[in-house]
Amino acid sequence: MFDFLGYEFMQNAFLAGILASVICGTIGVYVVLKRIVFISGGIAHFSFGGIGFGYLVGVNPMLTTILFSLGAAVSIGVSKKKVNLQEDTTIGILWSIGMALGIIFVGLSKGYAIDLFSYLFGSILAVSRQDLYIMAALSLIIISVVSVLYKELLLITFDEEFGNVQGAPTDALYILLLCLVALSVVVMIKVVGVILVIALLTIPASTSRLFSHNLRRMISLSIAIGAFYTSSGLVISYYANLASGATIVIFSSAMFLLATLYKEMKARKERRDMLGS
Template identity: 40%
Template sequence: MELFDYAFFRNAIWGSLFASIATGIVGVYVVSRRLVFISGGITHASFGGLGIGFFFGINPLTSAMIFSALSAFGIKWMSDKQGVREDSAIAVFWSLGMAVGIILTFLTPGYAPNLSEYLFGNILTITRTDIFVLIVLALILTLFFIIFFRAIVSVSFDTEFAKTRHVPTKFIEYTMMLFIAVTIVLSIRLVGIVLLMSLITVPQMTANLFTVNYSKMIILSSIISFVGCVAGLFLSYFLNVPSGAFIIFVLILLFFLGKVAKAFIGKSSN
């Protein structure tokens, strides 16, 4: 319990909580819409924004957020308006982001930037400013989902049917792409670019084992994500290894335990 005497540890706990809420909300949409590959493309494209930030001397996360949002819109625009297959559009922006990031990082004057906390995550580096931004994001996402819940659910499962019901599908799709990009960038400190895709898919998959109700999946996946973050945080602190790897390891372990529990419950009921 003496760990809670340290401000950086308390910041990590609070950051984990609000990041789990944000990723829980966005992740259910990603899994429901089968946008996992798109989220992976946006995640890796964000590296280009980091490179731009390092090279021009601006906040790397700010530039990464802008670059990721533009990449998300670009993927959607190319696949919808330009006749490009979605997987091909994802590959273009995925590769572009990584290429730009690598080139500009190595061209950055002075000492080479420390990329480890961005690539692999370091939850202990979360600041009070990061927590405040995550709180704002979680509140905006919650409010947006409350207002447009029925429309989001309709778009998540059957876009064509939603159009026939006069649901503003384009507004929902592009707004959610923006939220996905923002959530990804603000969660980089937790698990890093390399593993971030798992943070917005694995807890949701685990929640989906026990419920198909959209709102219940959001709540359960947020809880699972927070448990994984806290467990990974403790393990990484005591073993002195990157926190991101342990967070994802715990989340995947919880998924397999959930599969076993569901199978056992199924056999017991039979």
């Protein structure tokens, strides 16, 4: 049944899926709890400019995407904390500039026509060994920062103002969190693409929220759920011959819906039992 694992591209795909799950599980929890889903969308779409730029200058687009997504994270963070600019305006502008830049850069680059579609919707089956190394290095950075600054990230996610009173550098930590989101976006772009990154950042974390009472558990459960979503989606797409990124997103959403319904029914039953007793 696991004959598909015989191909190197499938092995790479699974490893990429696992790395993406670890990252989206960890950072997604902060994205969901801190309510920065839209900001993350802005960062993801701006990073599309980086993909185009990579093609233009002829280096691995993942590397240029790192620069672009970090640039977006810092701009959004600084404009929110230091400049009196309305946050959703900044996000909206960066969102479209990134997409526009990407298209222009790709148009300027000579040579073979590239598959933009695969960057918009993901091409997990086209993950190369080099891509995997970059993803692994970024994941290592993200996980190290989160474990060293676990207490700080909890503080600013739960109650930023109180953190401020405590003398924590909350603005810097907020911008750092956005940078972690930016790096996560790069890790996930190959798996589900710019447009679907938001799904991986939010769906596993939201599913996990239904069954967790503290942050540590929410993160570990979210990683496990993410791994289950991406590998199941991948297997389904392989057998049904569907686009892998899109299949992962649809499968995750269906599972999240089921989990929400289950939770709601359980809560109703508990209420009924309590009234009945």
